[in-house]
Amino acid sequence: MPQEVEVVVVGGGPAGLTAALAMAAAGVETALVAAKPRPDNRTTALHRASIAALTTLGAWARCRDAAAALRTMRIIDDTSRLIRAPEVTFHAADIGHDAFGFNVENRRLVAALEARAADCPAFTRIEDTAAVVDLGESGATVSLAGGGEVQARLAVAADGRNSVLRKATGIEIDRRSYPQTALALNFRHTRPHENISTEFHTESGPFTLVPLPGLRSGLVCVVDPDTAATLSRLDDAALAREIERRSHSILGKVTVEPERGVFPLERATARAFAAQRVALVGETAHVMPPIGAQGLNLGLRDAAMISELVVAAHRAGADVGSEDLLRRYDEARRADIASRTLAVDLLNLSLLTDFLPVQGLRGFGLYMLGQVAPLRRALMREGIAPSAGTPRLMRGEAL
Numbered sequence: 123m124p125q126e127v128e129v130v131v132v133g134g135g136p137a138g139l140t141a142a143l144a145m146a147a148a149g150v151e152t153a154l155v156a157a158k159p160r161p162d163n164r165t166t167a168l169h170r171a172s173i174a175a176l177t178t179l180g181a182w183a184r185c186r187d188a189a190a191a192l193r194t195m196r197i198i199d200d201t202s203r204l205i206r207a208p209e210v211t212f213h214a215a216d217i218g219h220d221a222f223g224f225n226v227e228n229r230r231l232v233a234a235l236e237a238r239a240a241d242c243p244a245f246t247r248i249e250d251t252a253a254v255v256d257l258g259e260s261g262a263t264v265s266l267a268g269g270g271e272v273q274a275r276l277a278v279a280a281d282g283r284n285s286v287l288r289k290a291t292g293i294e295i296d297r298r299s300y301p302q303t304a305l306a307l308n309f310r311h312t313r314p315h316e317n318i319s320t321e322f323h324t325e326s327g328p329f330t331l332v333p334l335p336g337l338r339s340g341l342v343c344v345v346d347p348d349t350a351a352t353l354s355r356l357d358d359a360a361l362a363r364e365i366e367r368r369s370h371s372i373l374g375k376v377t378v379e380p381e382r383g384v385f386p387l388e389r390a391t392a393r394a395f396a397a398q399r400v401a402l403v404g405e406t407a408h409v410m411p412p413i414g415a416q417g418l419n420l421g422l423r424d425a426a427m428i429s430e431l432v433v434a435a436h437r438a439g440a441d442v443g444s445e446d447l448l449r450r451y452d453e454a455r456r457a458d459i460a461s462r463t464l465a466v467d468l469l470n471l472s473l474l475t476d477f478l479p480v481q482g483l484r485g486f487g488l489y490m491l492g493q494v495a496p497l498r499r500a501l502m503r504e505g506i507a508p509s510a511g512t513p514r515l516m517r518g519e520a521l
């Protein structure tokens with residue numbers, strides 16, 4: 123007999139888990155189809171609105187001790203080009219906040235979401251993967267790789283970049299790959315980071331140091347694929363020396379922690395964010411380079427928005443996977459996803475280009491940001507929360 127629920131979420135990354143938790147916590151019968159979490163050594167800089175959502179859902183308290191406040195962000199032009207931008211520093215205090223957000227280890231965030239979801243009577247976890255998805259008029263049926271089926275009015279596709287569910291809907295995706303790879307790891311250092319996140323802009327991409335609690339930081343080093351391969355093969359001592367060199371020793375002596383993640387950079391955007399009883403969230407809907415800490419913050423807004431619509435429909439006794447609901451979800455997410463994707467793309471391409479006028483424009487833009495305080499404040503506000511269409515959870519309101 124197939125298992126019947128109101129909503130099935132496929133994919134147990136942070137976006138899928140947040141959607142499943144938000145719906146189950148509000149009493150919507152929700153099944154999460156997810157394999158055991160893969161080791162993920164990345165950290166995520168979560169903006170204030172994401173923290174508000176996680177707090178409202180009761181998950182933040184379970185990982186707060188693994189997170190460091192981000193109070194200052196600094197951009198340093200580390201290129202050797204003719205036109206170099208001046209250093210720009212953004213202080214959260216300038217827009218009346220104690221911090222822009224918090225940087226947390228992904229594995230701790232996922233563990234916190236899982237533990238909180240397990241407390242909800244309406245939540246069921248199915249430790250398996252989706253093999254085939256059948257989309258009908260009145261619902262979706264997910265066939266599990268280990269046998270058995272789950273039927274639901276709505277399927278939330280959170281199964282990542284190569285989503286099985288997205289393929290089943292026929293939604294196309296626009297992809298672009300970059301000649302860049304991100305090496306991600308965490309490290310210890312001898313000088314305090316003082317809750318400052320530093321982004322060195324280099325000709326191959328950003329080299330970003332993001333604080334973790336104590337004398338620890340996360341590193342995202344974007345370089346060309348050959349350099350990434352060379353760096354990732356270095357032994358710990360040689361890699362530590364290289365990080366110290368590239369960071370101009372601002373954090374003192376470096377000791378790298380064991381795991382290293384390698385992520386080829388790409389941009390991918392689905393042409394629609396919902397169709398035929400399926401709503402796409404997180405990297406199933408959009409992938410972008412890890413610049414400006416936008417990817418998962420955007421994914422959490424997807425999760426918050428679909429949950430808001432589903433909970434309202436559930437309380438009204440309506441169909442939680444109706445065409446009208448999916449159309450509203452698609453419309454609600456368009457502007458936010460398009461604007462973030464474009465901004466990250468332009469910033470990345472402006473770093474890679476050898477075209478002098480574009481370098482000049484980028485330098486001028488950063489110069490203006492450094493000089494004109496209202497412009498800097500407007501960018502800071504928009505960077506951490508979109509001005510339009512913020513889901514309720516992001517405003518700290520329970521569903």
Ligand SMILES: Cc1cc2nc3c(=O)[nH]c(=O)nc-3n(C[C@H](O)[C@H](O)[C@H](O)COP(=O)(O)OP(=O)(O)OC[C@H]3O[C@@H](n4cnc5c(N)ncnc54)[C@H](O)[C@@H]3O)c2cc1C
Pocket residue numbers: 132133134135136137138155156157159160164165166167168250251252253280281282283285286304305306342385403404405406412415416417418419420421
């Ligand atoms: C180096 C790096 C640094 C980053 N830093 C930041 C940052 O500071 N701030 C920020 O906002 N974003 C950041 N991002 C982006 C962020 O990491 C991603 O947006 C986020 O991890 C995506 O989460 P997700 O839940 O959408 O997808 P994933 O984490 O990829 O989860 C998808 C899940 O689906 C599962 N799955 C796949 N297929 C199936 C199936 N058939 N059945 C069941 N399950 C399936 C997978 O096993 C996986 O668990 C960074 C990205 C990189 C590469």
